[in-house]
Amino acid sequence: MSSRVSGLRLFLAPFVLLGGSALGAAASGPVPGNVILVKGAWSGTAGLPSPLPEDGAVSNGKYDNAYFGLEYAFGADWTQRYEGPPPSESGYYVLAQIEQQRPAQAFGQSHMLIAAQDLFFSLIPAHNAIELIRYYQDHLGPEYRVQRAPRTVRLANRDFVRFDYISPAAGLQWHVLATEIRCHVVLFTFTGSDAGTARRLIDSINAMPRPPGSTPLCVKDYVSSETVTERENPVLTEARFNPVPVRIVIDSEGKVKHIHFLSAFPDQVRSIADAVSKWRFKPLVIDGQPTEVETGLTFGRPPRPSAAGLH
Amino acid sequence: MKKLLALASVLLFSAALAFPDIALSQTDPGVRPGPINGQPDATQGSPLPLASVASDSPAGILDFYDNGLGRFQEEEVVSGGANNGLGPRFNFNSCSGCHAQPAVGGSSPANNPQFQTITQGIASGSTNTLPPFVTPHGPALVARFPFFTNSSGAPNRNAPNGGVEAFFTVSGRADAGSCNLHQPDFHHALQTNNIIFRIPTPTFGAGLVEYIDDSTLIANQQAQAANNFGIGGAFNRNGNDGTIARFGWKAQNKSLLLFAGEAYNVEMGITNELFAQERPLPEEEQDDGLPANCLNLAGRGYPEDATNFKVAASSDQSAQNAQVPADIVLFAEFMRLLAPPVPSTRTPGGPQSISNGFAVFKAIGCGTCHTPAIRSTQASNITPSLGNAIVRAFSDFEIHHMGSGLADNVSQGGAGGDQFRSAPLWGLGQRIFFLHDGRATNLVAAITAHRSNGSEATQVEENFASLSKGQQQDVLNFLRSL
Numbered sequence: 001m002s003s004r005v006s007g008l009r010l011f012l013a014p015f016v017l018l019g020g021s022a023l024g025a026a027a028s029g030p031v032p033g034n035v036i037l038v039k040g041a042w043s044g045t046a047g048l049p050s051p052l053p054e055d056g057a058v059s060n061g062k063y064d065n066a067y068f069g070l071e072y073a074f075g076a077d078w079t080q081r082y083e084g085p086p087p088s089e090s091g092y093y094v095l096a097q098i099e100q101q102r103p104a105q106a107f108g109q110s111h112m113l114i115a116a117q118d119l120f121f122s123l124i125p126a127h128n129a130i131e132l133i134r135y136y137q138d139h140l141g142p143e144y145r146v147q148r149a150p151r152t153v154r155l156a157n158r159d160f161v162r163f164d165y166i167s168p169a170a171g172l173q174w175h176v177l178a179t180e181i182r183c184h185v186v187l188f189t190f191t192g193s194d195a196g197t198a199r200r201l202i203d204s205i206n207a208m209p210r211p212p213g214s215t216p217l218c219v220k221d222y223v224s225s226e227t228v229t230e231r232e233n234p235v236l237t238e239a240r241f242n243p244v245p246v247r248i249v250i251d252s253e254g255k256v257k258h259i260h261f262l263s264a265f266p267d268q269v270r271s272i273a274d275a276v277s278k279w280r281f282k283p284l285v286i287d288g289q290p291t292e293v294e295t296g297l298t299f300g301r302p303p304r305p306s307a308a309g310l311h
Numbered sequence: 312m313k314k315l316l317a318l319a320s321v322l323l324f325s326a327a328l329a330f331p332d333i334a335l336s337q338t339d340p341g342v343r344p345g346p347i348n349g350q351p352d353a354t355q356g357s358p359l360p361l362a363s364v365a366s367d368s369p370a371g372i373l374d375f376y377d378n379g380l381g382r383f384q385e386e387e388v389v390s391g392g393a394n395n396g397l398g399p400r401f402n403f404n405s406c407s408g409c410h411a412q413p414a415v416g417g418s419s420p421a422n423n424p425q426f427q428t429i430t431q432g433i434a435s436g437s438t439n440t441l442p443p444f445v446t447p448h449g450p451a452l453v454a455r456f457p458f459f460t461n462s463s464g465a466p467n468r469n470a471p472n473g474g475v476e477a478f479f480t481v482s483g484r485a486d487a488g489s490c491n492l493h494q495p496d497f498h499h500a501l502q503t504n505n506i507i508f509r510i511p512t513p514t515f516g517a518g519l520v521e522y523i524d525d526s527t528l529i530a531n532q533q534a535q536a537a538n539n540f541g542i543g544g545a546f547n548r549n550g551n552d553g554t555i556a557r558f559g560w561k562a563q564n565k566s567l568l569l570f571a572g573e574a575y576n577v578e579m580g581i582t583n584e585l586f587a588q589e590r591p592l593p594e595e596e597q598d599d600g601l602p603a604n605c606l607n608l609a610g611r612g613y614p615e616d617a618t619n620f621k622v623a624a625s626s627d628q629s630a631q632n633a634q635v636p637a638d639i640v641l642f643a644e645f646m647r648l649l650a651p652p653v654p655s656t657r658t659p660g661g662p663q664s665i666s667n668g669f670a671v672f673k674a675i676g677c678g679t680c681h682t683p684a685i686r687s688t689q690a691s692n693i694t695p696s697l698g699n700a701i702v703r704a705f706s707d708f709e710i711h712h713m714g715s716g717l718a719d720n721v722s723q724g725g726a727g728g729d730q731f732r733s734a735p736l737w738g739l740g741q742r743i744f745f746l747h748d749g750r751a752t753n754l755v756a757a758i759t760a761h762r763s764n765g766s767e768a769t770q771v772e773e774n775f776a777s778l779s780k781g782q783q784q785d786v787l788n789f790l791r792s793l
Binding site: 039040082083084086087089097099108110111122123135136138141143144169170171172176189191192193238239240241242265301 | 722
């Protein structure tokens with residue numbers, strides 16, 4: 001299932017909304033098995049389509065993701081059989097699920113999860129990769145044993161946090177490598193029973209090229225009364241009380257250039273996109289240069305942090 | 312012949328030694344025998360209440376439980392009987408007909424009561440036919456059409472429906488007057504792939520679930536967010552007050568009272584103090600509604616189920632008190648006061664296998680969504696057993712994307728067409744049908760169905776698949792011990 005359908009375009013001048021569900025699919029004949037009404041990811045853009053975190057793809061033994069600037073070659077003997085779910089309302093993405101190619105699932109089969117946690121919307125009180133992974137360590141159950149506590153390593157000319165643990169009962173080991181990109185923590189998690197396979201995959205991460213090009217400056221909580229000069233509030237008609245996390249890119253003139261809904265129903269997308277596309281900001285000036293900014297904001301009901309999580 | 316059998320036995324034994332994985336191929340042990348719900352004193356018709364209810368604390372509560380149990384098993388008629396109000400559309404004529412396995416309050420029984428609806432005269436055979444998916448050995452079902460149809464009869468994917476399409480009408484019954492309704496066109500819905508099914512959810516321990524504070528669930532969600540299994544999760548919040556809803560396959564119902572009131576109206580066609588109007592089919596609702604000659608068939612006005620303001624005097628004051636509430640209140644009370652199932656420590660497979668299976672279940676990520684225990688319920692103003700209790704339901708009560716393989720295209724509240732509540736696993740050992748539509752009767756098939764495009768559970772299922780057969784068997788034994 002893809003959470004985005006390229007055929008759907010709802011025109012809301014000056015924005016073009018790109019689809020997030022199958023609602024706009026042809027409406028005749030039996031319902032195909034792959035038509036699903038999802039609460040999923042949507043995007044809108046005032047110009048050329050921008051890459052999205054969930055837009056990566058696995059092909060020919062490689063995972064490419066233009067948003068994160070990833071080109072990860074793991075080898076032709078690995079493949080993706082199932083796509084991941086839509087992004088969660090707390091900004092968690094399953095980017096790719098890769099497994100060793102075998103005729104059928106089998107004992108000892110290794111697999112790899114490439115995921116990302118948007119630090120703007122995370123339920124976990126973490127500001128960076130090391131805090132996130134330490135939170136993971138703190139919340140490991142007694143059924144696991146830590147093999148390598150979280151610490152920073154240098155791979156592919158960037159900092160990663162590495163964390164290894166095992167489950168004696170399941171006979172499985174986990175090797176986690178986490179790095180920060182565009183205010184996300186991107187996580188590579190290898191699971192399996194074969195340490196050699198994990199080592200080869202980690203080595204292949206080290207061979208990743210550096211990402212090309214520049215990206216907007218990501219700033220948490222950039223939207224405020226001090227930065228917004230024009231604002232129209234969206235009218236949400238259905239009382240669903242779900243949080244609607246949205247990432248926006250503000251261009252160097254202070255206009256909203258791009259909107260990405262991580263998790264929203266179609267009616268919520270329409271009303272929020274209609275309003276937010278009209279917002280105007282004071283341009284962010286750094287070293288005398290107006291700068292593009294990427295930030296996040298939540299509509300609907302923001303998630304309530306629990307007291308237990310704020311230690 | 313005996314020699315041949317002996318030779319075959321020797322060969323099989325040798326193969327078992329040489330290829331232990333093949334010999335120990337994992338199998339679902341099946342419905343766990345032994346005491347119902349793991350409670351030696353329980354019977355199919357008399358499940359056990361919570362301990363403090365059994366000891367009648369506070370005084371009189373046991374009468375409410377017993378009265379609720381009785382009403383849960385009552386068979387409704389349209390008019391002129393002791394229990395009136397059935398229809399004009401319905402799926403069955405009692406709660407306990409479908410909530411029956413392994414005891415009253417549970418899930419679908421092996422013998423589907425809906426299959427007998429016409430032969431037993433609950434629906435007239437002159438005006439009703441048995442839908443083709445209602446089969447003698449179940450499961451008991453509810454059907455929904457995900458989409459309305461356009462003028463040519465094709466599903467209109469721009470017009471989500473998702474409402475229940477009741478199987479039967481009261482038309483042709485002697486107690487239903489001149490009401491003349493047609494059943495939904497299930498054959499057409501099947502031909503256009505515009506139909507999905509749900510099975511009854513079991514309600515044992517439901518009162519404990521009802522009284523988990525939202526903060527407790529949110530804290531659990533935050534702790535489980537630290538997983539390396541690709542699992543997100545969200546809550547389905549009640550549209551009225553924004554708090555966490557937790558009952559039903561999509562966690563669409565906030566409370567047991569709402570759950571009971573909706574089911575009484577939708578499944579049995581009985582109006583009540585929460586749902587005071589007769590319910591047309593979704594397509595009838597868009598048209599002219601129900602015809603006048605199908606309204607007020609019980610002849611008492613609405614709601615058909617209401618508070619009993621006048622009850623017979625009794626020397627037993629608490630028994631008299633328990634007669635006062637409406638049916639839906641006592642249905643909710645019965646479910647609220649039901650004891651949770653008690654897991655077995657040794658069946659099937661023995662204590663070591665069950666213990667190993669539990670450890671592996673947690674290690675491979677099953678316990679991320681099927682959270683083994685949530686601590687604890689709120690202080691209770693109802694009965695001591697409901698308060699400050701650990702809820703060993705094996706659920707986080709969140710909704711999760713379950714992928715194209717399980718998606719039913721029905722959106723309810725904040726749950727999209729592919730999202731489902733983590734089904735509580737307590738009592739799993741004595742259930743017959745698994746997954747929201749009962750498609751699986753085998754645990755291995757149910758586990759396998761967790762992986763598909765778009766599912767949050769794919770990584771966990773792949774972890775399960777990568778286990779040895781012995782480890783998988785331990786997990787299955789553990790699940791059947793619940």
